[in-house]
Amino acid sequence: MGLNNLFIFGKTVSGDAFTDREKDTAKLISNFQYGVNTFILSPRRWGKTSLVKKAKETAENNRLKIVYVDVHLCRSREEFCERYASAVLTQTSNKMEEWMDNARTFLNRFSFGVNTAADPMSEITLKLQLAPQEQSMEDLLQLPERIAKRKKINIVVCIDEFQQIGYFPNSKQFQTELRSIWQHHERTSYCLFGSKKHMLETFFDDSSKPFYKFGDIIYLQRIPLEHWVKYITDKFHREGKKITQKQAAWIVDQVDGNSSYVQQLSWYVFQRTDKKVDEHILSEAVTELIEQCGDVFEAKTESLTGYQMNFLRCIADGVHTGLSSAKNINKYNLGTSSNIAIIKKYLLEKDLISIQQKEVWLTDPVMGLWLKRQ
Ligand SMILES: Nc1ncnc2c1ncn2[C@@H]1O[C@H](COP(=O)(O)OP(=O)(O)OP(=O)(O)O)[C@@H](O)[C@H]1O
Ligand SMILES: [Mg+2]
Structure with a gap:
């Protein structure tokens, strides 16, 4: 057994730690394969990022490249476009020469620096040579489509924490630009999602909004109770500890079936259990969970x-x-x-x-x- 591979929280999950979501995974994969743009919406920490990574793993092949980019740290459209283009360049080629060649062909207005400290395949950064102009911005945004045409492949660009663009100066104008460029892409489609559901919804919630009817919307549902109960009881039993189905269901219920908290609370219960879960253990575990979060709640509500x-x-x-x-x-x-x-x-x-x-x-x-x- 590896380092806590029982109940995982605080990072994306895959393999054995990823449960259920079969329908969502299948739907997302087919959207990827047929080039359907997708928004994924859910409350926080229900499993959007994990779902996208899972679909990417399954759907990706030589003819279909799936780019994943997290724009959480971007503060402006320039930063967004740089990050987007870097991810597209590096993740659509298997070899460094190939993406360098694509960069030279399609981005001659830019110089790009390679961060040699880390893995060059994942850590290149593009540096804008000129003061960013509309034209250059557009070159960056056209990049996946141009690469896709050149290589005769299809590309899906998955953008995590996409709501971030809502905080950019002149955000609505930028959204309009993105949509107007992206909607003409034939070989490239987009999967847009993020942790702030409300902000994301403001991009497409009525016909005046830039992303209105941009594509399919997947509203992620809770992982059903019976899946969680099986998941939790299986893991306890595998480690020789006893938990009843009722106790497992109680854990899920305490946290309204929030994926991340189900895993976290299960872990606290597991840690306290020698042989058999009892009420005292359950109540102590919940207290620990509340105490863990207390400072954050204090700050958020003060x-x-x-x-x-x-x-x-x-x-x-x-x-x-x-x-x-x-x-x-x-x-x-x-x-x-x-x-x-x-x-x-x-x-x-x-x-x-x-x-x-x-x-x-x-x-x-x-x-x-x-x-x-x-
Ligand atoms: N399919 C799943 N099976 C089991 N646990 C899951 C699953 N999906 C998510 N989780 C749990 O939820 C946590 C959060 O997952 P993830 O980061 O994918 O969610 P998210 O919706 O992208 O979160 P955020 O809203 O913060 O971006 C994981 O660390 C894991 O504990
Ligand atoms: Mg996420």
Whole structure:
């Protein structure tokens, strides 16, 4: 057994640690194969990145290259385009000479520096030689299509943390430019996803938005309870420890089936268990989970008003619809009913709450447990 390969959290999962998602994987693979643009949406830490990496592994071959790029650290369109082009160059060629050749052919306006400190295949960085102009930007954005035509292959560019472009100066204009260039690509398609569902949705939620009807939208669902129960009980039993199906289901339920927290809480339970899980162990493990997150929740909520906190408490108490009813307003002291919409909008923007099928949920289920203990 390797270093904790039982319950993995805090990084993308693959192989044995990746469970279920068979339908989503199959759908994504076929979108990749047929060049269908895709948005993937889900609340935080449900498994988007892991899903994309899994589909990439399966779908990739000599005729179909799948580029993965994370734009989390990009602060401007220039940085975005550089990162995008670097990833496309290096990940569509098997040999360094080949991508250097592509770079010379298609990007003659740029010089590029190779970071020799690390693996040159993954760590090259393009440096813009000229003050970035629209024309040069466009060359970078056209790169995958030009390479695809030259090599007679198809390319999928998967962009993780894509919502980041929403924070760029003149974001809407940039979104419009991206769409207008990308929509003409014949051999290149796009898979766009990220951890801030609300921000991503603002890119395409009505017909005035640049990415309106850009492609297919996959709303990732929770991994079903019965999959988790099997996953958890199998792993305990494999290591000679006993857990009942009911106890496993309880773990999943505590964290609303959030993939990452299911794994984390399972790990805390596992660590405490000598032979057999009991109630005391379960409750201690939950306490550890809440304590782990407490400081972060403190920081995220310290500037909220009393009404905003009460709104969160109301959801934590299990109220997901009808928050503006007179009964709830009174019970939870939410202020005036006209104020509720404002509170909701603010908390959505802060990413503290999310809307799922018209219901209001805390973005972070452990925050709910934490609020209840306050
Ligand atoms: N298919 C899966 N099977 C088991 N566990 C999973 C699966 N997908 C995700 N997880 C768990 O969730 C965690 C987060 O996964 P991942 O980073 O892929 O999610 P994400 O949706 O991309 O997160 P973020 O919203 O932060 O970008 C993993 O570390 C793992 O614990
Ligand atoms: Mg992710």
